[in-house]
Amino acid sequence: MDRAPGLSVRLKLTVSYAGFLMLAGVLLLAAVWMFLLRHVPERALLVSSDTPTYGVFPVRSNLLRVFAPRAAAVLAFLLAFGLVGGWILAGRMLTPLTRITNATRLASAGSLSQRIRLPGRTDEFRELADAFDTMLARLEAHVAEQRRFAANASHELRTPLAISKALLDVARTDPGHDTGQLIDRLHAVNTRAIGLTEALLLLSRADQRSFPRxxxxxxxxxxxxxxxxxxxxxxxxxxxxxxxxxxxxxxxxxxxxxxxxxxxxxxxxxxxxxxxxxxxxxxxxxxxxxxxxxxxxxxxxxxxxxxxxxxxxxxxxxxxxxxxxxxxxxxxxxxxxxxxxxxxxxxxxxxxxxxxxxxxxxxxxx
Known part of the structure; x- marks a missing residue:
């Protein structure tokens, strides 16, 4: 099937990991900011030690000026960390899938003896690899059996045809040959060939399970x-x-x-x-x-x-x-x-x- 090019699964997982990490970071910083707003007053009374004067200091605005650049730096770090870490983590997670894909390509090219044999404990990828190995083993055995069957069928069908040809050659080179005996032998040979053909057709029909129950x-x-x-x-x-x-x-x-x-x-x-x-x-x-x-x-x-x-x-x-x-x-x-x-x-x-x-x-x- 022809498909338009798209993003790789590894890149999608990387973006997903980084996006989730960024979202978590934003929520965490928002929670910190809300906590600060609840415990820090909007303005505070400032008493100067040099002069006996009083003033009002805007605490929240100053806190925002200090908090905002640091929060942006944290988010930038989380983005970079999420992209790099997500890329590495996605690569490790998809390594079994890469082996399965390579084995599938080899199988589609005709190499049915290839096996994945994925090591490690059981998980979804290993269950898929084991099922694929089992399928390849059965397919290889089936193809080998079909090749043997085709070779044997060709040999069996060639035998009566060769006998018929030899009998006809004898009759053509020896006009005085007993025609009745020739017809009887040709009848026997053709009967055997017809029986073999019908058996092959029946075998194919049963193998395909194309019959009503x-x-x-x-x-x-x-x-x-x-x-x-x-x-x-x-x-x-x-x-x-x-x-x-x-x-x-x-x-x-x-x-x-x-x-x-x-x-x-x-x-x-x-x-x-x-x-x-x-x-x-x-x-x-x-x-x-x-x-x-x-x-x-x-x-x-x-x-x-x-x-x-x-x-x-x-x-x-x-x-x-x-x-x-x-x-x-x-x-x-x-x-x-x-x-x-x-x-x-x-x-x-x-x-x-x-x-x-x-x-x-x-x-x-x-």
């Missing part, structure tokens, strides 16, 4: 997602068990259904080769509602589990399966959960597999 029963959402994926579970030989209570919350019906669908889908396709199980539970806590999806499968360490919600992160074995997906399933779950002011927890099971818990704010059903 309405009352949602999380148990019904989980039940719908489970019923939709039952054919996939039967195909993989996975048994799905469901249980739970009414779990009222507020949010987007479509996004929460996508969340539950992603969790159940991951639990089915990343399971044991045979006789796997998936358990879907919903429950109510004093202030939250909970959706948990637990499955059997490969053993994971806590470190491996913590990385699964990052975009395009997949387990080693998962990449080579027919249902490797686009690597955004749990990333979308994480984003939707945070967009609904909830928490997402991934806990590896000792016997293998993982338990994913989504906790959302609870509402009172109407």
């Amino acid at each position: 309405e009352p949602v029963d999380l148990s019904l959402v989980a039940e719908e997602a489970t019923e939709t994926l039952l054919p996939l579970a039967e195909k993989h030989g996975v048994t799905v068990e469901t249980s739970g209570d009414v779990t009222p919350t507020v949010g987007s019906q479509a996004l929460l259904l996508q969340l539950a669908t992603n969790l159940v889908h991951n639990a089915i396709v990343h399971n044991l080769p045979e006789d796997g199980t998936v358990r879907v539970d919903t429950g109510v806590r004093p202030e939250t509602v909970v959706l948990s999806v637990e499955n059997t499968g490969e053993k994971l360490t806590p470190q491996q589990a913590s990385t699964l919600t990052e975009p395009f992160q997949r387990g080693t074995e998962r990449v080579h399966t027919d249902h490797a997906g686009v690597g955004l399933g749990l990333a979308i779950v994480k984003t939707i959960t945070h967009a609904h002011d909830g928490t997402l927890t991934l806990t590896p099971r000792p016997a293998g597999g993982i338990r994913v818990t989504v906790e959302l704010p609870r509402t009172t059903p109407v």
Whole structure:
């Protein structure tokens, strides 16, 4: 924003300090003068020791002639002292603000690693500096995550495009190539690219929280997602068990259904080769509602589990399966959960597999 030049805060504080000191000085001198007027008579009888004559001496007028120049000198001293002292005091008071301003300018120029780290005990300036440092740390982490996401998304999108180009080049150089096989492979590649694009759009929509909110029963959402994926579970030989209570919350019906669908889908396709199980539970806590999806499968360490919600992160074995997906399933779950002011927890099971818990704010059903 373009602004007209103005006085600095330090100069304004200096003038304010000096003005207050001058006002205090004027009031003090006025009080002294009023005190003198009350106890000094207007005229006094003067008796000469040399001659036996009497005269009247104007006491107040003489007192005014003596008092006025001294009062002016005092006021001049107070003005100079107030300006110099106010300038120094304002500078010391505004030193933290100067550091905050410099850090802000560096941040606006792209240097997000800069921190204020204002020393001293807690006061308003230090609370502001600490809040700014916290904001910079979160912003730096967010920017780094977005850069990684953009790089990974570019890589993931480039792969199907490169495959499509290679297939078309082969078809152009080899007219006798099997057209049906080429179409099938192009269809599979394009389907994967479309799925990745739709996942990216959904992730962006959830991250921006640009969706209407309405009352949602999380148990019904989980039940719908489970019923939709039952054919996939039967195909993989996975048994799905469901249980739970009414779990009222507020949010987007479509996004929460996508969340539950992603969790159940991951639990089915990343399971044991045979006789796997998936358990879907919903429950109510004093202030939250909970959706948990637990499955059997490969053993994971806590470190491996913590990385699964990052975009395009997949387990080693998962990449080579027919249902490797686009690597955004749990990333979308994480984003939707945070967009609904909830928490997402991934806990590896000792016997293998993982338990994913989504906790959302609870509402009172109407």
